[in-house]
Amino acid sequence: MDSRRIGENIACWRGRRRLTQTAFGALMGKSKRWVQDLEAGSRQADPRLSVLEAAARVLSVPLAVLLSDTVDEPGDQADEMEAIRAVLHRHDIVTGTAPDADPLDVETLRRSVHHAWRLFQSSAAFTSLGGRMPGLLTDATQAAALHEGDDQLAAYRALSMSLQLTEALAVKAGAPEVAALAGHRAVLAAERSGDPVIQASAARHLADALTADGQPHAAAAFAQATAATLTDRHAPAAARAVPDLLDQADEHAAQLPVDADGNALFTAFSSTNVALYRVATHVKLYEGAAGAAVAQALTADERAALPRERRAHLLTDLAHAYTQAGQREKAVDPLLDAEREAPEEVLGRPRTHQLVQDLRLLGAGSGEGRLRALAERCGLPA
Structure with a gap:
């Protein structure tokens, strides 16, 4: 493995994820100087696989991306x-x-x-x-x-x-x-x-x-x-982009009669649920600011029309979006709101546990005390 190239990949993805060297080091359990050495390729000639696996998790990219010669975006109880x-x-x-x-x-x-x-x-x-x-x-x-x-x-x-x-x-x-x-x-x-x-x-x-x-x-x-x-119909020769598919879903939702059962087969299908998936897509692509903007545009009545599980899902994705956008203090409130809507969506999901742990390591400003209490309810170690 080329340690310099790996270091460059880590530095690039750290920047894309809007993490400072100090914040990335905190998530890795290391110092800022350790991160500087890793990104410079001078940490060691052959970085340990366990270190690279941990870095890939923190940066939300496949390990292969950090080992690649390029830094292109990956296709991803x-x-x-x-x-x-x-x-x-x-x-x-x-x-x-x-x-x-x-x-x-x-x-x-x-x-x-x-x-x-x-x-x-x-x-x-x-x-x-x-x-x-x-x-x-x-x-x-x-x-x-x-x-x-x-x-x-x-x-x-x-x-x-x-x-x-x-x-x-x-x-x-x-x-x-x-x-x-x-x-x-x-x-x-x-x-x-x-x-x-x-x-x-x-x-x-x-x-x-x-x-x-x-x-x-x-x-x-x-x-x-x-x-x-x-x-x-014949399947298209190439897959449509996710935004195009979501646009099509929006068009179908707009055609539903006013009195239609939007929860047929428990889909909760509606324009609001399509927006929920837009938020989830932005989070998956690490476009936190865009995801937060979509979520914030939904009215209280639109959110209230969703089943509790969907409302809690939207709120946890909003917390992820705020975290990705560097607004970690704002991420605490939607997590607590999600817990009130559907406790197990927060207390019982590994994905949400990981977010709570990351926020604790990065710091959540005035939300620290509430976040610490939430972590205890999640059964996470102090």
């Missing part, structure tokens, strides 16, 4: 998750078989799935939902195996929606491999249901899972191929 992982690997769940017994009737199954999704969107019980999923997945799998005719199609719809919920929970829990597995199974169940709306919903969730698993290009390709199949 526990117990409950273990129980979900175990049930997804069970023979009967994988093969879709069931013992010779009376399956749950499809209306009861539908209500159970609907209730679980409502709990998810209310953010009242992310953790307890994880404990419910093995039973729900078992009931849905058995119903799909044993029912016939229209009841079987309804059971497959319920099974797909159960797996999509599993995917969403796994993403929030920081378990991308579980999310991808559940996402793939959800697509297969949706295909068997024959319902194009369920198929589109499953494709959306699989794309989300693939993105969380570090495969954004595969996610975009799959989503576009599904859209082309469902609309009987």
Whole structure:
């Protein structure tokens, strides 16, 4: 490895992330002088891999970017998750078989799935939902195996929606491999249901899972191929840019009747939710100031119309955006607001824990005391 080139890459990305040498050193647990030596390539002839991995995490770039000859922008609980992982690997769940017994009737199954999704969107019980999923997945799998005719199609719809919920929970829990597995199974169940709306919903969730698993290009390709199949059109030769796709979503949202159910299939689809994804996209691209501007343009009524989980998600992304924009003191309030909206969105998500830890290391001005109390509620070490 060329230590000088690596140092230049780190310095470049540190600048893009609007981090001073002192701030970057704090996040690395090192001194400003240590950072100066690292960026100059004089720290050591062959930087340790562990150091480079830590730097890549702090800078939010793949390790390969720091090792590259260029500095171009890259294309980019526990117990409950273990129980979900175990049930997804069970023979009967994988093969879709069931013992010779009376399956749950499809209306009861539908209500159970609907209730679980409502709990998810209310953010009242992310953790307890994880404990419910093995039973729900078992009931849905058995119903799909044993029912016939229209009841079987309804059971497959319920099974797909159960797996999509599993995917969403796994993403929030920081378990991308579980999310991808559940996402793939959800697509297969949706295909068997024959319902194009369920198929589109499953494709959306699989794309989300693939993105969380570090495969954004595969996610975009799959989503576009599904859209082309469902609309009987050929897929475009090249992927559209994310802003163009969001613009299209805005156009569709604007066409919804005033009294339309914007939460069909628990999508919370609306112009406000499209704006939420714009904020998330800016954060993902490390464009914090732009993301904060989009979030601030939403009115209180628009935010209130979102489910609690969506409101909390928007607030945590706003906190990320403020942090990226160097306005760390302003990042504390949206985190606390998100905690009030949906405690587990803040207290139970690894992604948010990391933000709280970073803010503690960088300093949050007058928000230090409230941030310290939040860190304690998150169970983070003092």
